[in-house]
Amino acid sequence: MSNTTIPIEDDPCDIIAKAMRGQNLSTEQLADKAGMNIEILQDLLAGGNRPKDIKRVANVLKLDGVALSNLPNYYPSIESPKGLYQIISPFGHAGVNAYIIEHGTTATVIDTGTNADELIQLIHSKGLKIARLLITHRHHDHTACTEAFKNTPVLYPEDLDHKALIKTENGPITSLDVSGHMSPARAFYYEGLETPICIVGDAVFAGSMGGTSGESTYKLSLKTAQNNLMTLPYTTVLCPGHGPLTSVKLEQKNNPFLSKC
Numbered sequence: 001m002s003n004t005t006i007p008i009e010d011d012p013c014d015i016i017a018k019a020m021r022g023q024n025l026s027t028e029q030l031a032d033k034a035g036m037n038i039e040i041l042q043d044l045l046a047g048g049n050r051p052k053d054i055k056r057v058a059n060v061l062k063l064d065g066v067a068l069s070n071l072p073n074y075y076p077s078i079e080s081p082k083g084l085y086q087i088i089s090p091f092g093h094a095g096v097n098a099y100i101i102e103h104g105t106t107a108t109v110i111d112t113g114t115n116a117d118e119l120i121q122l123i124h125s126k127g128l129k130i131a132r133l134l135i136t137h138r139h140h141d142h143t144a145c146t147e148a149f150k151n152t153p154v155l156y157p158e159d160l161d162h163k164a165l166i167k168t169e170n171g172p173i174t175s176l177d178v179s180g181h182m183s184p185a186r187a188f189y190y191e192g193l194e195t196p197i198c199i200v201g202d203a204v205f206a207g208s209m210g211g212t213s214g215e216s217t218y219k220l221s222l223k224t225a226q227n228n229l230m231t232l233p234y235t236t237v238l239c240p241g242h243g244p245l246t247s248v249k250l251e252q253k254n255n256p257f258l259s260k261c
Helices: 014-020 026-036 039-047 051-061 065-073 118-127 215-228 249-255
Strands: 086-090 096-103 106-110 131-134 172-177 187-188 197-201 237-240
Touching: 014 039, 014 051, 014 065, 014 215, 026 039, 026 051, 039 051, 051 065, 065 249, 086 118, 086 237, 096 118, 096 197, 096 237, 106 118, 172 215
Parallel strands: 106 131, 197 237
Antiparallel strands: 086 096, 096 106, 172 187, 187 197
16 A cells, blocks of 8 residues: 555544543533534534634644644655555554564564554565564554564563664664653654654654543643654654654644644
């Protein structure tokens, strides 16, 4: 599957719902704060496209209203750098992503997806040896196939401190704290390919972020994404757990949660 055929993970209604849950706001409370009829808000939450009303709601939720209203027209055009492979297995409408980073004769696998057959076949076809399996977070869709890697060292988020270095054949992978959607959670930054990459799990999607369980985790997810991901070089390719590849530069402009517009 090419990057251009992978669906975006969230629509504006999904983002509004995530921000409401993260700020502990009911439909009635948000409608009141936005000064709008509750039926209009319910229509937005059902997928209605009302740009002016979306911007009003975004203002209350401290989201970027321009980015949120433009989201239906947003799709990142990012090519996978040589040596990075994105493998999609079934989960939800967009699937779940696992990744392979090639380091000469060895490879790092990041997350397993819900079916690791294609991933393992690809590694064997390239004659690579799996050096390690890294897990971004312990949700089942990212860890379902860990048993397929019985003879491989596995590093979970709790095994890695923020900014820990993982040695590879072509330079280190840096572990970054992206807790929030789940805690602990780690992203993995690597400069050994033609452009920097960061496998981010569900910390950031193209145009969105992973959902959280409440106010404290919502605040934490925003903090770790802003401090530890949006500060990476702007050319860094972000490799999310769901949806297409994106970049720091694109998410700084187009992500309603993170935009600097």
